[in-house]
Amino acid sequence: MGQGGEPRRARAHDGELGAAVARAQEGDESAFAVAYRMVQPGLLGYLRGIVGDDAEDVASEAWLEIARDLGRFKGDGAGFRGWTATIARHRALDHLRRVRVRPRSTALEQDVLELPGPQNTYEQALESLSTERALELVRSLPRDQAEAVLLRVVAGLDGPSAARVLGKRPGAVRTSAHRGLRRLAALIGAPAATKGDPSAPGEPE
Numbered sequence: 001m002g003q004g005g006e007p008r009r010a011r012a013h014d015g016e017l018g019a020a021v022a023r024a025q026e027g028d029e030s031a032f033a034v035a036y037r038m039v040q041p042g043l044l045g046y047l048r049g050i051v052g053d054d055a056e057d058v059a060s061e062a063w064l065e066i067a068r069d070l071g072r073f074k075g076d077g078a079g080f081r082g083w084t085a086t087i088a089r090h091r092a093l094d095h096l097r098r099v100r101v102r103p104r105s106t107a108l109e110q111d112v113l114e115l116p117g118p119q120n121t122y123e124q125a126l127e128s129l130s131t132e133r134a135l136e137l138v139r140s141l142p143r144d145q146a147e148a149v150l151l152r153v154v155a156g157l158d159g160p161s162a163a164r165v166l167g168k169r170p171g172a173v174r175t176s177a178h179r180g181l182r183r184l185a186a187l188i189g190a191p192a193a194t195k196g197d198p199s200a201p202g203e204p205e
Contacts, residue, residue, distance in 0.1 A: 042154055
């Protein structure tokens with residue numbers, strides 16, 4: 001989705017993120033700014049998939065809570081991504097309740113973590129689209145599938161972290177993400193996964 005390999009790059013920098021968060025917890029404001037710059041793009045993309053044009057306002061609310069509660073966080077860089085995504089999701093759902101709009105259908109309830117890497121048909125399909133068009137398609141998915149895809153592909157969370165954010169078992173998230181990506185590939189017109197692709201077990205839809 002115009003972010004070729006972004007989840008893999010994000011996870012590759014989790015060590016740097018964890019170090020920045022640790023310094024921020026000791027009062028280093030510049031380190032908090034570093035952590036913000038590393039997390040905000042993916043977090044904002046995730047929120048756009050849930051609340052659309054209100055994503056920046058919801059992200060601002062989330063970051064106020066993140067800054068306030070930073071001292072309570074315990075974990076590494078990957079854990080921080082999951083923690084911030086959980087806070088952002090709660091603020092997004094609060095926002096949707098306020099405006100009396102249900103979350104748009106999303107398809108990230110499965111663990112995209114276990115899907116193949118750069119060669120994966122579905123990720124390639126997403127990466128061929130502009131971010132705006134990709135998010136539009138993701139919003140057309142069932143909610144569980146959409147959130148799974150957003151957390152894994154856009155926010156860059158690993159499988160267990162995405163499952164914790166959604167309050168679901170990793171296996172359920174994995175299935176949702178796989179089905180969501182398959183549906184997106186069909187919408188985009190991408191070829192079906194090739195035989196032998198471990199991400200395409202061939203289960204009935």
